[in-house]
Amino acid sequence: MAFWNEEIETMPREKLEEMQLRLLRAKVQEMYEVSSFFRGRMDEAGVKPEDITSFEAFRKVPFMRKSDLRDNYPDKLFVRPYDELVRVHVSSGTTGKPTVVGYTRKDLENWTESLARGMTSFGMSNKDMFQNFHGYGLFTGGLGVHYGAEKVGATVLPIGTGNTERQIQLMQDLPVTVWAGTPSYMFHIADVCDQKGVDIRKDTKVRLAIAGGEPWSESMRQKLQKRTGVRVHNCYGASEFYGPMFLECSEQCGLHVWADLCYMEILDENGEPCEDGERGEIVVTMLQKEAFPLIRYKIGDISALDWSPCKCGRTHPRLMRITGRTDDMLVVRGVNVFPSQIESVIGEMPFLSPFYHITLNNANYMDSMVVEVELDEEHLTEDMVELSRMTRLTADRMKSVLNIKADVRLVLPGTLPRFEGKASHVTDNRSYERSVPLHPALGYLQMVAVHAACRVDAVLLQIALEEYLHREEVLCELAAVLGQTGDFASVAVPFLSLEDAVLLQLLQLLGHGVAGGYGLVDLPTGLVPEEVEEHHHVDNMLLPE
Numbered sequence: 001m002a003f004w005n006e007e008i009e010t011m012p013r014e015k016l017e018e019m020q021l022r023l024l025r026a027k028v029q030e031m032y033e034v035s036s037f038f039r040g041r042m043d044e045a046g047v048k049p050e051d052i053t054s055f056e057a058f059r060k061v062p063f064m065r066k067s068d069l070r071d072n073y074p075d076k077l078f079v080r081p082y083d084e085l086v087r088v089h090v091s092s093g094t095t096g097k098p099t100v101v102g103y104t105r106k107d108l109e110n111w112t113e114s115l116a117r118g119m120t121s122f123g124m125s126n127k128d129m130f131q132n133f134h135g136y137g138l139f140t141g142g143l144g145v146h147y148g149a150e151k152v153g154a155t156v157l158p159i160g161t162g163n164t165e166r167q168i169q170l171m172q173d174l175p176v177t178v179w180a181g182t183p184s185y186m187f188h189i190a191d192v193c194d195q196k197g198v199d200i201r202k203d204t205k206v207r208l209a210i211a212g213g214e215p216w217s218e219s220m221r222q223k224l225q226k227r228t229g230v231r232v233h234n235c236y237g238a239s240e241f242y243g244p245m246f247l248e249c250s251e252q253c254g255l256h257v258w259a260d261l262c263y264m265e266i267l268d269e270n271g272e273p274c275e276d277g278e279r280g281e282i283v284v285t286m287l288q289k290e291a292f293p294l295i296r297y298k299i300g301d302i303s304a305l306d307w308s309p310c311k312c313g314r315t316h317p318r319l320m321r322i323t324g325r326t327d328d329m330l331v332v333r334g335v336n337v338f339p340s341q342i343e344s345v346i347g348e349m350p351f352l353s354p355f356y357h358i359t360l361n362n363a364n365y366m367d368s369m370v371v372e373v374e375l376d377e378e379h380l381t382e383d384m385v386e387l388s389r390m391t392r393l394t395a396d397r398m399k400s401v402l403n404i405k406a407d408v409r410l411v412l413p414g415t416l417p418r419f420e421g422k423a424s425h426v427t428d429n430r431s432y433e434r435s436v437p438l439h440p441a442l443g444y445l446q447m448v449a450v451h452a453a454c455r456v457d458a459v460l461l462q463i464a465l466e467e468y469l470h471r472e473e474v475l476c477e478l479a480a481v482l483g484q485t486g487d488f489a490s491v492a493v494p495f496l497s498l499e500d501a502v503l504l505q506l507l508q509l510l511g512h513g514v515a516g517g518y519g520l521v522d523l524p525t526g527l528v529p530e531e532v533e534e535h536h537h538v539d540n541m542l543l544p545e
Protein backbone atom coordinates (compact mmCIF):
# COMPACT_ATOMS: atom_id res chain seq x y z
CA MET A 1 0.00 0.00 0.00
CA ALA A 2 1.58 3.25 -1.14
CA PHE A 3 1.36 6.44 0.88
CA TRP A 4 2.30 9.93 -0.15
CA ASN A 5 3.08 11.11 3.37
CA GLU A 6 2.96 7.99 5.49
CA GLU A 7 3.88 9.59 8.80
CA ILE A 8 1.01 12.08 8.69
CA GLU A 9 -1.48 9.80 6.92
CA THR A 10 -1.18 7.03 9.50
CA MET A 11 -0.78 9.16 12.63
CA PRO A 12 -2.96 7.90 15.51
CA ARG A 13 -6.19 9.81 16.08
CA GLU A 14 -5.13 11.22 19.49
CA LYS A 15 -2.01 12.70 17.97
CA LEU A 16 -3.97 14.14 15.06
CA GLU A 17 -6.46 15.74 17.41
CA GLU A 18 -3.68 17.16 19.53
CA MET A 19 -2.24 18.71 16.40
CA GLN A 20 -5.67 20.01 15.34
CA LEU A 21 -6.27 21.73 18.65
CA ARG A 22 -2.83 23.32 18.62
CA LEU A 23 -3.34 24.60 15.05
CA LEU A 24 -6.88 25.78 15.83
CA ARG A 25 -5.73 27.85 18.79
CA ALA A 26 -2.89 29.37 16.80
CA LYS A 27 -5.20 30.22 13.89
CA VAL A 28 -7.81 31.84 16.13
CA GLN A 29 -5.11 33.89 17.85
CA GLU A 30 -3.60 34.97 14.53
CA MET A 31 -6.96 35.86 13.01
CA TYR A 32 -7.98 37.85 16.07
CA GLU A 33 -4.87 39.95 15.54
CA VAL A 34 -4.93 40.39 11.78
CA SER A 35 -8.60 40.25 10.74
CA SER A 36 -10.89 43.07 11.80
CA PHE A 37 -13.83 41.02 10.49
CA PHE A 38 -12.97 38.08 12.71
CA ARG A 39 -12.10 40.22 15.74
CA GLY A 40 -15.42 42.04 15.37
CA ARG A 41 -17.34 38.76 15.31
CA MET A 42 -15.45 37.39 18.30
CA ASP A 43 -15.97 40.56 20.32
CA GLU A 44 -19.65 40.55 19.47
CA ALA A 45 -19.90 36.99 20.75
CA GLY A 46 -17.80 37.83 23.81
CA VAL A 47 -15.17 35.20 22.99
CA LYS A 48 -11.43 35.72 23.43
CA PRO A 49 -8.75 33.65 21.69
CA GLU A 50 -7.44 32.46 25.06
CA ASP A 51 -10.87 30.93 25.81
CA ILE A 52 -10.29 28.33 23.10
CA THR A 53 -8.77 25.59 25.22
CA SER A 54 -10.71 22.65 23.81
CA PHE A 55 -12.79 21.60 20.79
CA GLU A 56 -15.85 22.25 22.93
CA ALA A 57 -14.74 25.80 23.68
CA PHE A 58 -14.03 26.30 19.98
CA ARG A 59 -17.76 25.93 19.35
CA LYS A 60 -18.25 29.38 20.88
CA VAL A 61 -16.50 30.89 17.87
CA PRO A 62 -19.10 32.42 15.52
CA PHE A 63 -19.79 30.86 12.11
CA MET A 64 -18.72 32.27 8.77
CA ARG A 65 -21.25 32.05 5.97
CA LYS A 66 -21.35 32.44 2.23
CA SER A 67 -23.07 35.80 2.79
CA ASP A 68 -19.97 37.02 4.65
CA LEU A 69 -17.93 36.32 1.54
CA ARG A 70 -20.45 38.18 -0.57
CA ASP A 71 -20.59 41.13 1.80
CA ASN A 72 -16.82 41.41 1.82
CA TYR A 73 -16.42 41.13 -1.94
CA PRO A 74 -13.92 41.01 -3.49
CA ASP A 75 -10.97 40.65 -1.11
CA LYS A 76 -11.80 42.21 2.25
CA LEU A 77 -11.40 38.86 4.01
CA PHE A 78 -7.84 38.33 2.75
CA VAL A 79 -5.35 38.69 5.57
CA ARG A 80 -2.20 38.83 3.42
CA PRO A 81 -1.23 41.60 1.00
CA TYR A 82 -1.15 40.91 -2.74
CA ASP A 83 2.68 40.93 -2.54
CA GLU A 84 2.41 37.59 -0.78
CA LEU A 85 -0.30 36.15 -3.03
CA VAL A 86 0.71 34.07 -6.01
CA ARG A 87 -2.76 33.32 -7.41
CA VAL A 88 -6.43 34.15 -7.17
CA HIS A 89 -9.39 32.05 -8.31
CA VAL A 90 -12.93 33.25 -8.80
CA SER A 91 -15.91 30.99 -8.50
CA SER A 92 -19.15 31.86 -10.19
CA GLY A 93 -21.71 32.51 -7.53
CA THR A 94 -25.07 30.96 -8.33
CA THR A 95 -26.66 33.99 -6.72
CA GLY A 96 -25.16 37.41 -6.28
CA LYS A 97 -21.50 38.20 -6.44
CA PRO A 98 -18.79 35.66 -7.23
CA THR A 99 -16.36 34.46 -4.59
CA VAL A 100 -12.76 35.53 -4.95
CA VAL A 101 -10.15 33.40 -3.21
CA GLY A 102 -6.44 34.18 -2.84
CA TYR A 103 -3.47 31.87 -2.33
CA THR A 104 0.02 32.31 -0.92
CA ARG A 105 2.72 29.97 -2.15
CA LYS A 106 2.22 27.87 0.99
CA ASP A 107 -1.52 27.69 0.28
CA LEU A 108 -0.84 26.24 -3.15
CA GLU A 109 1.61 23.75 -1.65
CA ASN A 110 -0.92 22.55 0.92
CA TRP A 111 -3.63 22.25 -1.69
CA THR A 112 -1.36 20.21 -3.94
CA GLU A 113 -0.17 18.09 -1.01
CA SER A 114 -3.77 17.29 -0.13
CA LEU A 115 -4.49 16.08 -3.66
CA ALA A 116 -1.21 14.20 -3.99
CA ARG A 117 -2.09 12.21 -0.85
CA GLY A 118 -5.57 11.49 -2.20
CA MET A 119 -4.37 10.52 -5.67
CA THR A 120 -1.79 8.14 -4.21
CA SER A 121 -4.48 6.66 -1.96
CA PHE A 122 -6.48 5.30 -4.91
CA GLY A 123 -3.46 4.02 -6.78
CA MET A 124 -2.28 6.87 -8.98
CA SER A 125 1.48 7.24 -9.51
CA ASN A 126 4.12 8.41 -11.93
CA LYS A 127 3.12 5.46 -14.14
CA ASP A 128 -0.17 7.15 -15.04
CA MET A 129 -1.29 9.53 -17.71
CA PHE A 130 -3.91 11.92 -16.42
CA GLN A 131 -6.56 13.40 -18.73
CA ASN A 132 -8.06 16.44 -17.09
CA PHE A 133 -11.61 17.27 -18.29
CA HIS A 134 -12.01 20.04 -15.73
CA GLY A 135 -12.07 23.56 -17.05
CA TYR A 136 -8.86 25.53 -16.62
CA GLY A 137 -8.91 29.14 -15.60
CA LEU A 138 -10.73 30.81 -12.78
CA PHE A 139 -12.50 27.60 -11.76
CA THR A 140 -10.38 25.76 -9.15
CA GLY A 141 -11.04 22.26 -10.53
CA GLY A 142 -8.72 22.38 -13.53
CA LEU A 143 -5.51 23.75 -12.05
CA GLY A 144 -6.14 22.05 -8.70
CA VAL A 145 -6.06 18.45 -9.91
CA HIS A 146 -3.51 19.38 -12.58
CA TYR A 147 -0.87 20.26 -9.99
CA GLY A 148 -1.85 17.36 -7.75
CA ALA A 149 -1.32 14.94 -10.63
CA GLU A 150 2.01 16.51 -11.56
CA LYS A 151 3.07 16.30 -7.93
CA VAL A 152 2.64 12.51 -7.88
CA GLY A 153 4.60 12.39 -11.11
CA ALA A 154 1.77 11.49 -13.46
CA THR A 155 1.90 12.77 -17.05
CA VAL A 156 -0.81 15.38 -17.35
CA LEU A 157 -2.87 15.88 -20.49
CA PRO A 158 -4.32 19.35 -19.80
CA ILE A 159 -7.13 19.21 -22.34
CA GLY A 160 -9.80 20.93 -20.24
CA THR A 161 -13.52 20.92 -20.86
CA GLY A 162 -15.34 20.16 -24.08
CA ASN A 163 -14.37 19.02 -27.55
CA THR A 164 -15.53 15.51 -26.74
CA GLU A 165 -14.49 13.90 -30.01
CA ARG A 166 -10.94 15.11 -29.59
CA GLN A 167 -10.96 13.90 -25.98
CA ILE A 168 -11.95 10.45 -27.18
CA GLN A 169 -9.39 10.44 -29.99
CA LEU A 170 -6.56 11.36 -27.61
CA MET A 171 -7.55 8.84 -24.96
CA GLN A 172 -7.18 6.17 -27.63
CA ASP A 173 -3.95 7.50 -29.15
CA LEU A 174 -2.14 8.22 -25.88
CA PRO A 175 -1.70 5.88 -22.91
CA VAL A 176 -4.25 7.74 -20.77
CA THR A 177 -5.04 5.78 -17.58
CA VAL A 178 -6.83 8.28 -15.32
CA TRP A 179 -9.66 10.75 -15.91
CA ALA A 180 -10.72 13.73 -13.86
CA GLY A 181 -13.95 15.60 -14.42
CA THR A 182 -17.59 15.84 -13.48
CA PRO A 183 -19.52 12.55 -13.38
CA SER A 184 -22.05 13.88 -15.86
CA TYR A 185 -19.30 14.66 -18.34
CA MET A 186 -17.98 11.10 -17.96
CA PHE A 187 -21.43 9.80 -18.84
CA HIS A 188 -21.38 12.09 -21.85
CA ILE A 189 -17.98 10.67 -22.86
CA ALA A 190 -19.44 7.17 -22.52
CA ASP A 191 -22.46 8.15 -24.67
CA VAL A 192 -20.29 9.59 -27.42
CA CYS A 193 -17.96 6.56 -27.27
CA ASP A 194 -21.01 4.34 -27.80
CA GLN A 195 -22.14 6.40 -30.77
CA LYS A 196 -18.69 6.19 -32.32
CA GLY A 197 -18.27 2.50 -31.60
CA VAL A 198 -15.38 3.11 -29.21
CA ASP A 199 -15.10 0.51 -26.45
CA ILE A 200 -13.46 2.22 -23.48
CA ARG A 201 -12.40 -1.15 -22.04
CA LYS A 202 -10.72 -2.36 -25.20
CA ASP A 203 -9.75 0.78 -27.09
CA THR A 204 -8.28 2.78 -24.19
CA LYS A 205 -6.12 2.11 -21.13
CA VAL A 206 -8.27 4.22 -18.80
CA ARG A 207 -8.76 2.42 -15.47
CA LEU A 208 -9.23 5.08 -12.78
CA ALA A 209 -11.09 8.35 -12.43
CA ILE A 210 -11.73 11.19 -10.02
CA ALA A 211 -15.23 12.59 -10.31
CA GLY A 212 -16.59 15.62 -8.54
CA GLY A 213 -17.67 19.21 -8.97
CA GLU A 214 -21.38 18.42 -8.72
CA PRO A 215 -23.63 16.32 -6.49
CA TRP A 216 -23.94 12.69 -7.52
CA SER A 217 -25.02 9.43 -5.99
CA GLU A 218 -23.65 5.99 -5.29
CA SER A 219 -26.01 4.48 -7.87
CA MET A 220 -24.54 6.85 -10.47
CA ARG A 221 -21.09 5.60 -9.54
CA GLN A 222 -22.15 1.97 -9.96
CA LYS A 223 -23.69 2.71 -13.34
CA LEU A 224 -20.70 4.71 -14.54
CA GLN A 225 -18.28 1.98 -13.49
CA LYS A 226 -20.39 -0.70 -15.14
CA ARG A 227 -20.59 1.23 -18.37
CA THR A 228 -16.96 2.24 -18.66
CA GLY A 229 -15.01 -0.35 -16.67
CA VAL A 230 -13.28 2.60 -14.99
CA ARG A 231 -13.03 2.68 -11.18
CA VAL A 232 -14.40 6.08 -10.18
CA HIS A 233 -13.39 7.91 -6.99
CA ASN A 234 -15.35 10.68 -5.41
CA CYS A 235 -13.83 14.10 -4.83
CA TYR A 236 -14.92 16.93 -2.57
CA GLY A 237 -13.89 20.50 -2.08
CA ALA A 238 -14.84 24.10 -2.70
CA SER A 239 -12.97 27.15 -3.87
CA GLU A 240 -13.33 28.54 -0.34
CA PHE A 241 -11.24 25.62 1.01
CA TYR A 242 -8.63 25.90 -1.80
CA GLY A 243 -10.50 23.91 -4.44
CA PRO A 244 -11.12 20.17 -4.87
CA MET A 245 -9.27 18.73 -1.90
CA PHE A 246 -10.40 15.40 -0.53
CA LEU A 247 -10.49 12.13 -2.45
CA GLU A 248 -11.59 8.59 -1.80
CA CYS A 249 -8.94 5.94 -1.34
CA SER A 250 -9.08 2.64 -3.22
CA GLU A 251 -11.57 1.33 -0.63
CA GLN A 252 -14.20 3.78 -2.00
CA CYS A 253 -15.75 4.17 1.43
CA GLY A 254 -15.66 7.91 1.96
CA LEU A 255 -13.22 10.74 1.35
CA HIS A 256 -10.22 11.10 3.64
CA VAL A 257 -10.35 14.57 5.19
CA TRP A 258 -6.75 15.44 6.07
CA ALA A 259 -7.00 16.36 9.72
CA ASP A 260 -3.76 18.36 9.74
CA LEU A 261 -5.17 20.69 7.06
CA CYS A 262 -8.85 20.80 7.91
CA TYR A 263 -10.88 20.59 11.10
CA MET A 264 -14.30 19.45 10.04
CA GLU A 265 -17.31 19.58 12.33
CA ILE A 266 -20.67 17.93 11.60
CA LEU A 267 -23.44 19.72 13.46
CA ASP A 268 -27.10 18.93 14.04
CA GLU A 269 -29.92 21.49 13.75
CA ASN A 270 -29.13 22.82 17.23
CA GLY A 271 -25.48 23.33 16.43
CA GLU A 272 -24.46 20.35 18.56
CA PRO A 273 -21.87 17.90 17.22
CA CYS A 274 -23.26 14.78 15.55
CA GLU A 275 -22.13 11.31 16.52
CA ASP A 276 -19.64 9.53 14.31
CA GLY A 277 -21.47 8.52 11.14
CA GLU A 278 -24.53 10.68 11.87
CA ARG A 279 -25.56 13.19 9.21
CA GLY A 280 -25.48 16.92 9.79
CA GLU A 281 -24.21 20.18 8.42
CA ILE A 282 -20.54 20.43 7.47
CA VAL A 283 -18.62 23.24 9.17
CA VAL A 284 -15.05 23.73 8.02
CA THR A 285 -12.03 25.35 9.62
CA MET A 286 -8.89 25.39 7.52
CA LEU A 287 -5.96 24.89 9.84
CA GLN A 288 -3.07 26.07 7.70
CA LYS A 289 -4.67 28.42 5.22
CA GLU A 290 -2.82 31.73 4.97
CA ALA A 291 -4.21 34.25 2.50
CA PHE A 292 -7.91 33.71 3.07
CA PRO A 293 -8.51 31.70 6.24
CA LEU A 294 -11.80 29.99 6.91
CA ILE A 295 -12.96 29.58 10.46
CA ARG A 296 -16.15 27.64 11.20
CA TYR A 297 -17.37 28.11 7.66
CA LYS A 298 -20.83 26.78 6.85
CA ILE A 299 -20.47 25.48 3.34
CA GLY A 300 -24.13 24.40 3.24
CA ASP A 301 -23.52 20.69 2.52
CA ILE A 302 -24.93 17.83 4.55
CA SER A 303 -22.93 14.70 5.25
CA ALA A 304 -21.38 12.57 8.00
CA LEU A 305 -17.84 12.01 9.20
CA ASP A 306 -16.53 8.59 10.18
CA TRP A 307 -13.38 8.20 12.27
CA SER A 308 -13.49 4.41 12.30
CA PRO A 309 -10.30 2.86 10.88
CA CYS A 310 -10.15 2.58 7.10
CA LYS A 311 -8.87 -0.65 5.56
CA CYS A 312 -6.29 1.36 3.64
CA GLY A 313 -4.47 2.14 6.89
CA ARG A 314 -5.07 5.87 6.84
CA THR A 315 -6.22 7.26 10.17
CA HIS A 316 -7.84 10.49 9.00
CA PRO A 317 -11.64 10.64 9.19
CA ARG A 318 -13.73 9.83 6.13
CA LEU A 319 -16.43 12.11 4.80
CA MET A 320 -19.48 10.29 3.49
CA ARG A 321 -21.34 11.28 0.35
CA ILE A 322 -22.97 14.68 0.35
CA THR A 323 -26.68 13.88 0.59
CA GLY A 324 -28.10 17.33 0.40
CA ARG A 325 -27.62 20.97 0.99
CA THR A 326 -29.01 23.02 3.77
CA ASP A 327 -30.46 25.29 1.13
CA ASP A 328 -31.68 22.94 -1.60
CA MET A 329 -34.94 22.17 0.05
CA LEU A 330 -37.88 22.76 -2.28
CA VAL A 331 -41.24 23.67 -0.90
CA VAL A 332 -43.90 22.28 -3.21
CA ARG A 333 -47.49 22.82 -2.23
CA GLY A 334 -46.28 23.45 1.29
CA VAL A 335 -44.39 20.16 1.47
CA ASN A 336 -40.63 20.08 1.95
CA VAL A 337 -38.98 18.15 -0.85
CA PHE A 338 -35.29 17.32 -1.15
CA PRO A 339 -33.88 16.37 -4.55
CA SER A 340 -31.92 13.69 -2.68
CA GLN A 341 -35.25 11.97 -1.85
CA ILE A 342 -36.08 11.88 -5.55
CA GLU A 343 -32.61 10.54 -6.26
CA SER A 344 -33.10 7.75 -3.77
CA VAL A 345 -36.38 6.66 -5.42
CA ILE A 346 -34.68 6.70 -8.83
CA GLY A 347 -31.86 4.60 -7.38
CA GLU A 348 -34.40 1.97 -6.31
CA MET A 349 -35.75 1.51 -9.83
CA PRO A 350 -33.51 -0.78 -11.87
CA PHE A 351 -35.01 0.47 -15.15
CA LEU A 352 -34.03 4.10 -14.54
CA SER A 353 -30.74 5.83 -15.22
CA PRO A 354 -29.50 8.33 -12.61
CA PHE A 355 -30.24 11.34 -14.83
CA TYR A 356 -33.26 13.32 -13.86
CA HIS A 357 -34.61 16.83 -13.94
CA ILE A 358 -37.24 18.47 -11.77
CA THR A 359 -39.39 21.25 -13.17
CA LEU A 360 -41.66 23.25 -10.91
CA ASN A 361 -44.52 25.28 -12.30
CA ASN A 362 -47.37 27.10 -10.68
CA ALA A 363 -50.01 27.70 -13.27
CA ASN A 364 -53.03 29.27 -11.60
CA TYR A 365 -51.09 29.42 -8.34
CA MET A 366 -51.12 25.66 -8.11
CA ASP A 367 -47.69 24.15 -7.76
CA SER A 368 -46.92 21.21 -9.93
CA MET A 369 -43.78 19.14 -10.08
CA VAL A 370 -42.59 17.30 -13.15
CA VAL A 371 -39.81 14.77 -12.73
CA GLU A 372 -38.21 13.70 -15.98
CA VAL A 373 -36.05 10.61 -15.67
CA GLU A 374 -34.04 8.85 -18.31
CA LEU A 375 -34.72 5.19 -18.89
CA ASP A 376 -31.78 2.88 -18.48
CA GLU A 377 -30.31 1.86 -21.83
CA GLU A 378 -30.97 -1.83 -21.17
CA HIS A 379 -34.62 -1.27 -20.31
CA LEU A 380 -35.46 0.73 -23.39
CA THR A 381 -38.78 -0.38 -24.82
CA GLU A 382 -41.45 0.75 -27.23
CA ASP A 383 -44.07 -1.21 -25.36
CA MET A 384 -46.50 1.42 -24.09
CA VAL A 385 -47.97 -0.91 -21.48
CA GLU A 386 -44.55 -1.53 -20.06
CA LEU A 387 -43.67 2.18 -20.21
CA SER A 388 -46.77 3.17 -18.33
CA ARG A 389 -46.20 0.42 -15.78
CA MET A 390 -42.69 1.78 -15.11
CA THR A 391 -44.00 5.33 -14.95
CA ARG A 392 -46.72 4.37 -12.48
CA LEU A 393 -44.35 2.38 -10.30
CA THR A 394 -41.97 5.33 -10.06
CA ALA A 395 -44.74 7.87 -9.49
CA ASP A 396 -46.35 5.77 -6.74
CA ARG A 397 -43.07 5.31 -4.96
CA MET A 398 -42.32 9.02 -5.20
CA LYS A 399 -45.70 9.87 -3.78
CA SER A 400 -45.10 7.66 -0.79
CA VAL A 401 -41.62 9.05 -0.15
CA LEU A 402 -42.31 12.74 -0.87
CA ASN A 403 -45.89 12.92 0.35
CA ILE A 404 -46.92 14.82 -2.75
CA LYS A 405 -47.69 13.78 -6.28
CA ALA A 406 -45.02 14.15 -8.92
CA ASP A 407 -45.76 13.97 -12.63
CA VAL A 408 -43.18 11.38 -13.66
CA ARG A 409 -42.07 11.31 -17.29
CA LEU A 410 -39.71 8.72 -18.60
CA VAL A 411 -37.47 10.00 -21.34
CA LEU A 412 -34.95 8.42 -23.65
CA PRO A 413 -31.38 7.82 -22.50
CA GLY A 414 -29.10 10.71 -23.33
CA THR A 415 -31.82 13.35 -23.62
CA LEU A 416 -31.45 15.19 -20.32
CA PRO A 417 -28.61 17.70 -19.99
CA ARG A 418 -25.09 16.51 -19.19
CA PHE A 419 -23.65 19.60 -17.66
CA GLU A 420 -19.94 20.01 -17.85
CA GLY A 421 -20.01 22.19 -14.80
CA LYS A 422 -22.31 21.70 -11.88
CA ALA A 423 -25.37 19.69 -12.73
CA SER A 424 -28.51 21.59 -12.01
CA HIS A 425 -31.40 19.30 -11.27
CA VAL A 426 -34.13 21.83 -10.71
CA THR A 427 -35.83 24.37 -12.93
CA ASP A 428 -38.19 26.45 -10.85
CA ASN A 429 -40.56 28.38 -13.10
CA ARG A 430 -42.80 29.41 -10.28
CA SER A 431 -43.53 33.01 -9.68
CA TYR A 432 -45.67 34.42 -6.94
CA GLU A 433 -45.80 37.96 -8.17
CA ARG A 434 -48.32 37.72 -10.98
CA SER A 435 -51.59 39.48 -10.54
CA VAL A 436 -53.22 37.50 -13.32
CA PRO A 437 -52.64 33.76 -13.47
CA LEU A 438 -50.67 32.89 -16.56
CA HIS A 439 -51.79 30.12 -18.80
CA PRO A 440 -49.33 27.23 -18.62
CA ALA A 441 -48.82 27.36 -22.36
CA LEU A 442 -47.44 30.86 -22.08
CA GLY A 443 -45.18 29.68 -19.33
CA TYR A 444 -43.92 27.06 -21.70
CA LEU A 445 -43.39 29.53 -24.48
CA GLN A 446 -41.36 31.67 -22.13
CA MET A 447 -39.37 28.65 -21.20
CA VAL A 448 -38.81 27.93 -24.87
CA ALA A 449 -37.07 31.26 -25.17
CA VAL A 450 -34.35 30.02 -22.86
CA HIS A 451 -34.41 26.38 -23.77
CA ALA A 452 -33.33 25.00 -27.10
CA ALA A 453 -32.99 21.74 -28.86
CA CYS A 454 -34.09 18.20 -28.37
CA ARG A 455 -33.61 14.77 -29.72
CA VAL A 456 -36.59 12.68 -30.65
CA ASP A 457 -37.44 9.12 -31.21
CA ALA A 458 -39.54 8.28 -34.25
CA VAL A 459 -41.96 5.84 -32.75
CA LEU A 460 -42.71 7.66 -29.57
CA LEU A 461 -43.01 11.01 -31.26
CA GLN A 462 -45.57 9.61 -33.64
CA ILE A 463 -47.56 8.35 -30.72
CA ALA A 464 -47.43 11.81 -29.25
CA LEU A 465 -48.56 13.36 -32.52
CA GLU A 466 -51.46 10.98 -32.89
CA GLU A 467 -52.47 11.76 -29.38
CA TYR A 468 -52.58 15.52 -29.86
CA LEU A 469 -54.35 15.35 -33.20
CA HIS A 470 -57.31 13.91 -31.37
CA ARG A 471 -57.39 16.54 -28.73
CA GLU A 472 -58.85 19.49 -30.52
CA GLU A 473 -60.07 21.10 -27.34
CA VAL A 474 -56.51 21.30 -26.11
CA LEU A 475 -55.45 23.00 -29.30
CA CYS A 476 -58.33 25.44 -29.07
CA GLU A 477 -57.24 26.35 -25.62
CA LEU A 478 -53.75 26.83 -26.89
CA ALA A 479 -55.01 28.87 -29.80
CA ALA A 480 -56.76 31.25 -27.46
CA VAL A 481 -53.55 31.73 -25.63
CA LEU A 482 -51.64 32.30 -28.82
CA GLY A 483 -54.15 34.91 -29.88
CA GLN A 484 -55.55 32.78 -32.65
CA THR A 485 -59.13 32.12 -33.59
CA GLY A 486 -59.54 28.74 -32.04
CA ASP A 487 -60.02 27.19 -35.41
CA PHE A 488 -57.98 24.05 -35.67
CA ALA A 489 -56.54 24.69 -39.12
CA SER A 490 -55.55 28.23 -38.48
CA VAL A 491 -53.83 27.26 -35.31
CA ALA A 492 -52.18 24.25 -36.67
CA VAL A 493 -50.32 26.17 -39.33
CA PRO A 494 -48.44 28.67 -37.20
CA PHE A 495 -48.11 25.99 -34.64
CA LEU A 496 -46.41 23.58 -36.97
CA SER A 497 -44.30 26.24 -38.56
CA LEU A 498 -42.77 27.14 -35.27
CA GLU A 499 -39.24 26.09 -34.60
CA ASP A 500 -38.85 22.38 -34.08
CA ALA A 501 -37.87 22.89 -30.52
CA VAL A 502 -40.90 25.04 -29.85
CA LEU A 503 -43.15 22.49 -31.48
CA LEU A 504 -41.79 19.74 -29.33
CA GLN A 505 -42.14 21.86 -26.24
CA LEU A 506 -45.76 22.45 -27.13
CA LEU A 507 -46.22 18.78 -27.79
CA GLN A 508 -45.04 18.12 -24.32
CA LEU A 509 -47.55 20.60 -23.04
CA LEU A 510 -50.29 18.95 -25.00
CA GLY A 511 -49.06 15.50 -24.29
CA HIS A 512 -50.12 15.16 -20.68
CA GLY A 513 -50.92 11.53 -20.30
CA VAL A 514 -48.61 10.54 -23.11
CA ALA A 515 -45.53 8.67 -22.02
CA GLY A 516 -42.74 11.06 -22.81
CA GLY A 517 -40.94 10.04 -25.94
CA TYR A 518 -38.61 12.97 -26.21
CA GLY A 519 -36.51 14.96 -23.88
CA LEU A 520 -35.70 18.56 -23.46
CA VAL A 521 -32.13 19.68 -23.41
CA ASP A 522 -31.23 22.81 -21.57
CA LEU A 523 -28.58 24.82 -23.28
CA PRO A 524 -25.89 24.31 -20.68
CA THR A 525 -23.89 27.49 -20.41
CA GLY A 526 -20.59 25.66 -20.44
CA LEU A 527 -21.25 23.73 -23.63
CA VAL A 528 -18.88 24.29 -26.48
CA PRO A 529 -20.40 25.01 -29.91
CA GLU A 530 -19.65 21.53 -31.21
CA GLU A 531 -21.80 19.99 -28.53
CA VAL A 532 -24.53 22.50 -28.99
CA GLU A 533 -24.64 21.25 -32.54
CA GLU A 534 -24.97 17.74 -31.26
CA HIS A 535 -27.88 18.61 -29.01
CA HIS A 536 -29.57 20.61 -31.71
CA HIS A 537 -29.99 17.62 -33.94
CA VAL A 538 -33.64 17.10 -34.74
CA ASP A 539 -34.71 14.75 -37.45
CA ASN A 540 -37.10 16.72 -39.63
CA MET A 541 -38.43 13.50 -41.08
CA LEU A 542 -40.38 13.07 -37.90
CA LEU A 543 -42.37 16.24 -38.22
CA PRO A 544 -45.86 16.04 -39.69
CA GLU A 545 -46.47 17.02 -43.30
Ligand SMILES: [Zn+2]
Nearest residue numbers: 249310312314
Ligand atom coordinates in the same frame (compact mmCIF):
# COMPACT_ATOMS: atom_id res chain seq x y z
ZN1 LIG B 1 -8.89 4.75 3.17
